[in-house]
Amino acid sequence: MSIGRPPSTTRDEIEAVALALFAERGFEATTVEDVAGAVGIGRRTLFRYFASKNDILWGDFDWVMERLREALAEGDELPLMEALRRGVVESNRYPDGQLPGLRTRMALITGTPALEAHSTLRYAAWRSVVAEWAGGRLGLPTDDLVPQTLAHASLGAAMAAFRRWVDHPDEDVSDLLDKSFRRLATGFAEP
Numbered sequence: 001m002s003i004g005r006p007p008s009t010t011r012d013e014i015e016a017v018a019l020a021l022f023a024e025r026g027f028e029a030t031t032v033e034d035v036a037g038a039v040g041i042g043r044r045t046l047f048r049y050f051a052s053k054n055d056i057l058w059g060d061f062d063w064v065m066e067r068l069r070e071a072l073a074e075g076d077e078l079p080l081m082e083a084l085r086r087g088v089v090e091s092n093r094y095p096d097g098q099l100p101g102l103r104t105r106m107a108l109i110t111g112t113p114a115l116e117a118h119s120t121l122r123y124a125a126w127r128s129v130v131a132e133w134a135g136g137r138l139g140l141p142t143d144d145l146v147p148q149t150l151a152h153a154s155l156g157a158a159m160a161a162f163r164r165w166v167d168h169p170d171e172d173v174s175d176l177l178d179k180s181f182r183r184l185a186t187g188f189a190e191p
Contacts, residue, residue, distance in 0.1 A: 009041050011049050011060065016101065018056045023104045027057070027112045054118040057108055061122060065129050067091045072133045080137055084130070084150070085181035088158055089174055099173070107166045110159070126158075127151035157184045 018035045025034075032053050036046040050056045071091035075083025094102055109119055128142070131151035135142040142148075161176035 009039055009045070009049075014039055014041075014046060014049055015056060015059055018053075019101055019104050019108075022057065022108055027053075027108050028114050052118075054115060057105060057115065058118075058122055059105070061125070064091075065125060068126070068129050069133070072130070076137075080134070081181075081185035083137075084134075084154060085178065085185060087133075088154065088181055089177045092158075092177055093174055102173075103166060103169065106162045110163050110166060123155055127155050130154050153184060154181075157181055 014035065017038045018030070021030045021034055021038060030053075032043055032046060035053070035056065036043045039046070055061075068087065068091040072083065072087035074090070075086050078086065109115055127148075128151070131142045131147040134140075134147040134150045135144060138144075138146060140147055157180040158177060161173065161180040164176050165171055165173040
């Protein structure tokens with residue numbers, strides 16, 4: 001016998017409502033109470049799903065990191081930079097229906113100064129996944145200069161592609177990531 005009512009709200013629903021409110025009103029101008037009220041739940045209930053307002057914007061980031069780990073591991077037999085490019089591109093493929101939400105999310109993440117500190121934590125986690133993978137591939141400690149350089153450069157390449165995509169909605173995010181990582185692999189040599 002279950003006690004209480006079954007949950008009628010999902011993380012996805014909260015994220016969708018919050019993204020719409022953030023896009024309409026701005027991240028800073030939208031309160032947790034605004035999001036909770038729009039979903040039809042209380043503030044405390046919202047915090048059962050997300051630790052903070054910032055976390056709503058980042059969604060299920062653990063899933064994103066696991067997806068990146070898996071995509072990188074699939075390229076174990078490829079040259080390092082090709083495996084990295086493919087891993088990042090594949091881990092960032094989304095169904096067409098999810099792209100508008102992703103664009104809104106990336107526009108807010110890359111364009112909201114109040115999110116910089118929280119973003120730094122997420123970027124560090126992303127770089128850590130890449131550095132662990134690269135260190136394993138190269139037989140080097142994760143904190144060695146080479147895996148760390150590759151991780152930092154990779155984050156820059158990915159963020160440049162996402163920023164371009166946010167500013168140019170007619171372009172394809174997968175193509176932009178692919179181009180960015182191909183240039184990174186060549187050391188930005190002239191084509």
